[in-house]
Structures are given as C-alpha cells and as structure tokens.
Amino acid sequence: MVCKLTKLSNTNCEACRADAPVLSEKEINDLLPQLSSWNINDDEGIKRLVCSYAFLSYEDSVAFTNKVANLAEQEDHHPEIMLEWGKVTVSWWSHKIKGLHMNDFICASKTDLLFKDSQ
Numbered sequence: 001m002v003c004k005l006t007k008l009s010n011t012n013c014e015a016c017r018a019d020a021p022v023l024s025e026k027e028i029n030d031l032l033p034q035l036s037s038w039n040i041n042d043d044e045g046i047k048r049l050v051c052s053y054a055f056l057s058y059e060d061s062v063a064f065t066n067k068v069a070n071l072a073e074q075e076d077h078h079p080e081i082m083l084e085w086g087k088v089t090v091s092w093w094s095h096k097i098k099g100l101h102m103n104d105f106i107c108a109s110k111t112d113l114l115f116k117d118s119q
Helices: 025-034 058-075 102-118
Strands: 039-043 046-054 080-084 087-092
Touching (some): 058 080, 058 087, 058 102
Antiparallel strands (some): 039 046, 046 087
C-alpha cells in the first residue's frame, strides 16, 4: 500500500456534535482520493470508511491494533477494529451523526501513516 501524505494527516479531530451534518456525496468523493485503499461501505444506511491491512504475523496485527487504539484515544474518535491473524480491518464513521464526518477522513489518513510506520 502506498501512503498518501495529505493535509488530513496533519489535522486533528474536532468535537462532533449530534447535530453536525454528515458529509455530502460530493465532499466524500473529493476526500476519498486523498486516502490509500479505503472504501465506502454502507451498513444499514450508515456510510463507513473501511480498510484492511495485511501483516505477516498475529503479533504484528495486535501491535497495529494497539497503535490504532492509541490514535483513537488521542483523537477522541473511536473506530471499529477487527483483529485477525495477519489482518486488521478498521472502520471509521461518526456514531453521533450516523455517517461520515471530516473526523473519519482525518483518522483514516492517520491510520495509513501508522501502517506505513509499522512496515
């Protein structure tokens, strides 16, 4: 995977209010090319950013999972993380607004940097 360094990874999350608007299709389509290998999944009408990362061992998968968990705590924005042998799948979306917010793209970009640094 090639990590694209963008201004997203140099930005911090902002507090997301329950009345914050979800990103429009145009905004999503403008932001998505700034990420490496992320897809938009629709889960019961809620859009999520999803990416799977491959590792050579379970230990490497666990270490990456812990790095993503630390990022989530730093940004106060928490993803769904699925840990498997040799694979970690991360899903970012904003629970309060049941959709995608700029915070999700910021954290996805930072997740890519964590992966790049773990290689």
